[in-house]
Amino acid sequence: MSKQINVALIGNPNTGKTSVFNALTGLNQKVGNYPGITVEKKEGVCKLPRGVKAHIIDLPGTYSLNASSLDESVVIELLLNQNNKDFPDIAVVVTDVENLKRNLLIFTQIKDLQIPTILVINMADRMSYKGISLDIEHLEKELQTKIALVSTRKKQGIDELKQLISNYKDVSVKPCLDIASIDVTYFENLKKTFPNQLMYKLWLVITQDVNFGKVDRNEVDAVADFKTKTNADLKRLQQKETIKRYQFINNVLKVGQTIDVTQAKDLRTKFDRILTHKFWGYIIFFAILLLIFQAIYDWATVPMDFIDASFASLSEWLANLLPDGAFTSLLTEGIIPGLGGIVIFIPQIAFLFLFISILEESGYMSRVVFLMDRVMRRFGLSGKSVVPLISGTACAIPAIMATRNIESWKERLITILVTPFTTCSARLPVYLIIIALVIPEGRFLGLSYQALTLMLLYLIGFGTAVISAYILNKVLQIKSKSFFVVEMPNYKLPLFKNVVLTVVEKTKAFVFGAGKIILAISIVLWFLASYGPGEQFNNAEEIVKTQFASQNLSDEELQNKITSHKLEHSFIGITGRAIEPVIRPLGYDWKIGIAIVSSFAAREVFVGTLATIYSVGSDDEETIKNRMAGEVNPILGGPLFNFASGISLLLFYAFAMQCMSTLAVVKRETNSWKWPSLQLALMSSFAYIVALIAFQLLK
């Protein structure tokens, strides 16, 4: 067996850390469970010289070891816990040659933890462009480390880096800063109390709430024989520490780095003049948004239609191939349509992440955050909430995960709570079929009524999100320091490899994460719809035949009658009729009720459920649509899907919290059942009330 060493990639955001990770591991990487564990963990394997294998973890980008967001605390938790199986044998700190000074701050902190540390100076290809020259020998000596000059864009320096990693035992563990120098008496006392501990490590434990072995914060404070410092005092010391670290870095760079400003070319100023402009900046942002919507709802339909058709024919092919029986029907009516319901969203999700990763890689996303912060703050949100709200139009799950970099807990919580209001791609199939049924054709100012309705639904989604954020901001009594610091990185041409890997990874996460739940639901649904108790279900064939004996129905018509009779008396039918009184005021019958109940797991199940319930064998939308158009309201007469009940349904789907995966993610991200339960109760009762009012007014 070859031995394996643990390598942690650490660095500021926007240093190309992920590019280095991708260059080292290629496709040998995976992302930690999703949804499941508390943190998204990217890890991969890399072969080093002399048969050594490296297990590489790409830690979230962080500016320092003093965490101010959830993403950052992950890094500290790992580095403070020597018992963690991922505790690094060696840390690789990635820096950007243009921001070396700032990027070195975390390097000095890691060094002080006495972990062997290699320094990667990335984007070395831009040195001459920016007029930067480095004295590597001097830097290696002063920083007590080995340096790899890397350019992932030009594919340079990666082999040298691998060589350095494999020689990790030669790397010095001498610290950069004597932490005791910031307050000699305080640290002397600390040392007396904990003689066997590393001072900097204790300091990190004292200054932040990190779970770490036996020495937790309380113990340090309680046992130590000195007056506990107030938080303000601790903060002052942290400021002092930061200043000292920069003094050290400045001294090193004074000799090690020369920048000839006359050589530097500056494109960012030109770009920023337009992209962050008070007027044009917003115009460009909205143009980009329109482009994204266009891609998701127009270009994605081509592959989606193809996937839809493929799954339908796969079902049909299998149904013909396999002998009749419970297993075949489970496969062709339960599992395959269920899988199809997941796979069909791949094009949209992929398009969305394609755009988001391009916007992020290029550095544009920070400009959006900058432009939108003031507007969003009015509603209790942060500029950083824009990214989740945009992502939410594909799927609320990755959107909620994207809130992690919002520092203020209150702003983050509100963003998490309102994101499910944005119109996600799972609502789309529901909207499309109901709009086609109840909104008349015809045009207003050249735009079709149907398209306008769809647009209106998107606006309602965003509007509700923003308004409820405003209300939550007033209602929630959470004291949380709201601060906002965003780095505005340089503009960069996105690396093709990074974009592709992000798209593949996020799409995979969606399919396997959310997919599992959708699949399970569709199997359960199939069982409930295919079996039932008592005479009415088991002798359905006889009963229907006698009932319609006089009517000379064709075989096919008779078969349809039998199926729907069976369904009415299946487990699901019985449940459906039990809940009918609740939903009748909204203009629905028990079949819609079942579709709504089953879509509490995932909205897109609605269409599939109706497809099963209306006893149409294939998933072809046109047939479902015709069938739905022919349904008659049992009480009021007239078509079941008319303008009033249609609008009521649309509004119900716009507001109701019908996604178990989202609830699971909210639970995980807020670490409590309180918030997802609140979301479920408030959103769903609001949806019910609005749908009720709409139907009663319009009928």
Place this chain on the structure above:
Amino acid sequence: MQDTLAHLKRGEDAIITDVSSIHIPLKLLEMGCLPGNSVKLVQVAPFQDPMYLNINGSHLAIRKETAAHILIEKVTNE
């Protein structure tokens, strides 16, 4: 009264003189906002908020309320 970063106008240069206010997040210091460093306003969003700054080569955006706690000394060039 001393100038704060919130008073900085576009095109003006200044030197940061004091960041010891408790309202300034540590993260800002860690990103290079330290006494002695030069600061320049690159761009402002509508209502002067947030402010897009160039602090000694680090490009950051912060809210005006935070900027109001950072003391500066304007540098008159020409």
